Amino acid sequence: MLTRTSSQSLTGQLADRFAERIRNRLLAPGARLPSVRECARQQGVSPHTVVAAYDQLLAQGLVEARRQKGFYVRDAAAVNGTAATSMSFVSQPAAVPVVAADASTLIRGMFHRPSDKPQPGMGVFPPDWLESTFMPAALRRVTGAKSLQEFSLQYGEPAGDGGLRRSLSTKLARINVPAGPDQIVTTVGATHALDIVSRTLLRPGDPVMVEEPGWALEFARLEALGMRILPVPRNADGPDLEVMARYCNAGEGHRPKLFVSVSVLHNPTGYSLSPGSAHRVLQLANQHDFHIVEDDTYSHLAPEHATRLSSLDGLQRTVYVSGFAKILAPNWRIGFLAASPDMVGRFLETKLITTLTTPSLFERALAWCIDQGQLRRHAERIRLRLDGARGRTVKLALGAGCTLAAEPAGLFGWVDTGVDTDALTQRMLDEGYLIAPGSLFHARRPPTTLMRINFATGQDAAFWKVFARVRDQL
Known part of the structure; x- marks a missing residue:
């Protein structure tokens, strides 16, 4: 969280937080930043601090202000005139253009972990499992x-x-x-x-x-x-x-x-x-x-x-x-x-x-x-360990008020949170957790209440307590 004891001002800390997420594609081009009032409430600072932080992001060219709509992450490709053009298709459903930067969210998360906590949004087994x-x-x-x-x-x-x-x-x-x-x-x-x-x-x-x-x-x-x-x-x-x-x-x-x-x-x-x-x-x-x-x-x-x-x-x-x-x-x-x-x-x-x-x-x-x-014996050990982790994660997810959108199997669970998981992702990052919002798994990132959970890293009760608190706030 932001701290007043830091050598950096609250405005600078907040601006740096958003800048890092934008550069690491944890906030995709076109994503809307929280309103000034909402961001102030979330971060426990004054609206003046938020306005000053957003001004710094504007000056860095990372966001743009849209009249009566708020602040949005700037699409660097569009600014340079190199954005992908929309593709057409003669029959329905239509072919869909994709913003490549969106897909890098989870990949970058593998190299820029928000904290040392278990990360349920990751797509890999924990190193100690391997x-x-x-x-x-x-x-x-x-x-x-x-x-x-x-x-x-x-x-x-x-x-x-x-x-x-x-x-x-x-x-x-x-x-x-x-x-x-x-x-x-x-x-x-x-x-x-x-x-x-x-x-x-x-x-x-x-x-x-x-x-x-x-x-x-x-x-x-x-x-x-x-x-x-x-x-x-x-x-x-x-x-x-x-x-x-x-x-x-x-x-x-x-x-x-x-x-x-x-x-x-x-x-x-x-x-x-x-x-x-x-x-x-x-x-x-x-x-x-x-x-x-x-x-x-x-x-x-x-x-x-x-x-x-x-x-x-x-x-x-x-x-x-x-x-x-x-x-x-x-x-x-x-x-x-x-x-x-x-x-x-x-x-x-x-x-x-x-x-x-x-x-x-x-x-x-x-x-x-x-x-x-x-390799065969190693895979058998992993499967047995994963079976236990899957059962514990499912129990924790249900206890946190989620429902399962698919029968649990393999490494990943498809979970319905009941709230917009793009918004949930940003709030969970503030708590040091990277989750995988369902929109990342669609060609045209539609709003969704679904998220993907890694059963191996999702069996942490502390995560689900934080998840439930943040989800209820949303």
């Missing part, structure tokens, strides 16, 4: 003097370490995804794999169907490449097939070229695809000639028998993507894609153009972790 003895052992095995020189002084295999690709092929066979080592390309994390697929299969202006709510970064990434975002509502059993059919039946040049889907333990709802829905999605893809990229980032938390499009399709129209940052080592940045033999060569070309190759040291260490069963 600690192990086998990872250092794996690195020691591959960093002997001879190996270290071999791996460090020359580029690795373009498609990725051969040993890792063989291990991944065996691992995919257990979930019935048929991919030989030569059908796999390693990447710098799963996000890099998604980017390779997009850059290979799409051209600027191409329509792309993306599940909504969905991963904020995926909306922004595709928009940055110049694609038309076609939101597809995600239901409990899968995507809304009627909406997909309407997109597919649009006129020539407006039909989707790609569908991006999280079949298992969908982010943020936790939904998993049903077999019936999966078959109908694949029928649409074959009938209307579009590809599907299946993001299976949370595969380590799901049962092997869960329905996956890539398993049913045999990698004919599907491209399978996954990674190990969530479950094992975020900084190793190892992901991969698996595709049909006639497609994998194109993806490899894109990888060569964008990154040349990927680090063999970490890939060889990961292969050892997989082959020795260490």
Whole structure:
């Protein structure tokens, strides 16, 4: 909170607080600052202090004053004349423009934590959950003097370490995804794999169907490449097939070229695809000639028998993507894609153009972790721990007056707070907590009362007490 004992004035403290949030995209372009009276009440200062702080933000070019409406975060791109133009689409629902900066809120939060408190808005496991003895052992095995020189002084295999690709092929066979080592390309994390697929299969202006709510970064990434975002509502059993059919039946040049889907333990709802829905999605893809990229980032938390499009399709129209940052080592940045033999060569070309190759040291260490069963046992321990955390978090959320918008599953919960979560986010930041408002998971950030909760970091009773107090004030 603001303090009168600080060497900095209350006005300066308040201005710096808002400036930091604006620069870190915790306040998105176009967001309205609290009214002078409301901000004064929230911060326990005089209206004069708030006016002076807002004046400082105006002078820095971070906000703009709108007559009789208040103060709004300034869109730097629009000021410079480089704002993205609105995109049109001939049939309804319309393609939606996306503000890329909005998606960086949670990403930046990973690097600019508001406090040392547990952060229920984060998208990762706490570091202590991922600690192990086998990872250092794996690195020691591959960093002997001879190996270290071999791996460090020359580029690795373009498609990725051969040993890792063989291990991944065996691992995919257990979930019935048929991919030989030569059908796999390693990447710098799963996000890099998604980017390779997009850059290979799409051209600027191409329509792309993306599940909504969905991963904020995926909306922004595709928009940055110049694609038309076609939101597809995600239901409990899968995507809304009627909406997909309407997109597919649009006129020539407006039909989707790609569908991006999280079949298992969908982010943020936790939904998993049903077999019936999966078959109908694949029928649409074959009938209307579009590809599907299946993001299976949370595969380590799901049962092997869960329905996956890539398993049913045999990698004919599907491209399978996954990674190990969530479950094992975020900084190793190892992901991969698996595709049909006639497609994998194109993806490899894109990888060569964008990154040349990927680090063999970490890939060889990961292969050892997989082959020795260490990764499997580690994932089992994480799943058991997460089951307990999920139960405690759900109990705390219900006790704080929330309701569940989706059946709890996986790492994330989709929770209805009963208040506007964009406003709630700013008030919780004042208390040192970063939450994930539901608007971040939609292409056009509509006001919503929903938020995403990380079950692993959401089991802190102190958070829910603060949450209930702030929510009641709103």
